[in-house]
Amino acid sequence: MQTIGFIGVGKMATAIISGLDKNKFEIIISGHNLPKTKKQAEELDVKAAENHEELVQQSDFIVLSVKPQVLPSVLSQLINHLSKDKTLISIAAGLTLSDLKHLADSENQPIIRVMPNINAQIGQSTSAIVKNEFVDDSAYEIAQRIFNAVGSVHEIAEKDFSTFAAIAGSSPAFIYMFIDAMARAGVLHGLPKDQATAIVSETVKASAEMLLQSGENPWSLVDKVSSPGGTTVAGVVSLEQNHFGGTVIDAISATIEREKHLK
Ligand SMILES: NC(=O)C1=CN([C@@H]2O[C@H](COP(=O)(O)OP(=O)(O)OC[C@H]3O[C@@H](n4cnc5c(N)ncnc54)[C@H](O)[C@@H]3O)[C@@H](O)[C@H]2O)C=CC1
Numbered sequence: 001m002q003t004i005g006f007i008g009v010g011k012m013a014t015a016i017i018s019g020l021d022k023n024k025f026e027i028i029i030s031g032h033n034l035p036k037t038k039k040q041a042e043e044l045d046v047k048a049a050e051n052h053e054e055l056v057q058q059s060d061f062i063v064l065s066v067k068p069q070v071l072p073s074v075l076s077q078l079i080n081h082l083s084k085d086k087t088l089i090s091i092a093a094g095l096t097l098s099d100l101k102h103l104a105d106s107e108n109q110p111i112i113r114v115m116p117n118i119n120a121q122i123g124q125s126t127s128a129i130v131k132n133e134f135v136d137d138s139a140y141e142i143a144q145r146i147f148n149a150v151g152s153v154h155e156i157a158e159k160d161f162s163t164f165a166a167i168a169g170s171s172p173a174f175i176y177m178f179i180d181a182m183a184r185a186g187v188l189h190g191l192p193k194d195q196a197t198a199i200v201s202e203t204v205k206a207s208a209e210m211l212l213q214s215g216e217n218p219w220s221l222v223d224k225v226s227s228p229g230g231t232t233v234a235g236v237v238s239l240e241q242n243h244f245g246g247t248v249i250d251a252i253s254a255t256i257e258r259e260k261h262l263k
């Protein structure tokens, strides 16, 4: 059985570990506070390493799940313990395969970059994956299996990772903002907040399902909902007049821009 080590056990690592079948993968974790790591290991039903070095020694795959600003110092502690039969997987935003190779101080270290999202927590992450030339087919297939266990995996070119990170990694936050704003409008007009949030969430979920299942493009569905002289088109025109599309595009561009300056 392959052993997967997670360094940094915060929101993302916890979400991913929760979705993995412990009968198919051996899982080991290490953090920066041993008593806390041991408690997390108990809760997640996985092993705790005494330190990062021990984790690396015992792991076939090492998932770097710390913040991008912390990752360089973590990786610098691992340099002397890495070998070509161990694959590094980074889920950090903003650090390229080339940055990671440089930080690992190795010319031919197998490295995979993945961008998951918070929906891993319910087994529905939309993740992107890319590898360097030192990852063999079998390691790449196992890495894809790890992230397929918590959602879907898209192979994309590394040049598109910043864009993917914005429209899939960060976008759940923007979607929650949209849901909350619409629910608040429901409250303004008399509905209880919990009920309004549930109503909007169900509608957002079904509308996304509709797009995926029907294969129609979003604007043709907008037109289907908008009766001539009816209610929907009044709201559609108000959104347009208030720069809804442009505002969303600006937010994605700002997110992409920030990703490029994280390290
Ligand atoms: N939160 C999200 O929605 C997403 C996050 N990511 C990426 O995932 C990575 C982790 O993000 P989160 O889980 O959100 O952050 P987090 O802050 O919840 O988790 C990071 C964990 O690392 C631990 N840590 C700090 N210093 C450490 C060290 N020296 N050694 C070991 N552990 C240490 C912290 O105690 C914390 O538990 C980041 O690089 C982020 O860019 C990627 C996609 C989505």
Ligand SMILES: O=C(O)[C@@H]1CCC=N1
Binding pocket: 093, 165, 169, 170
């Ligand atoms: O906000 C962040 O930096 C991370 C990357 C994608 C989602 N959260």
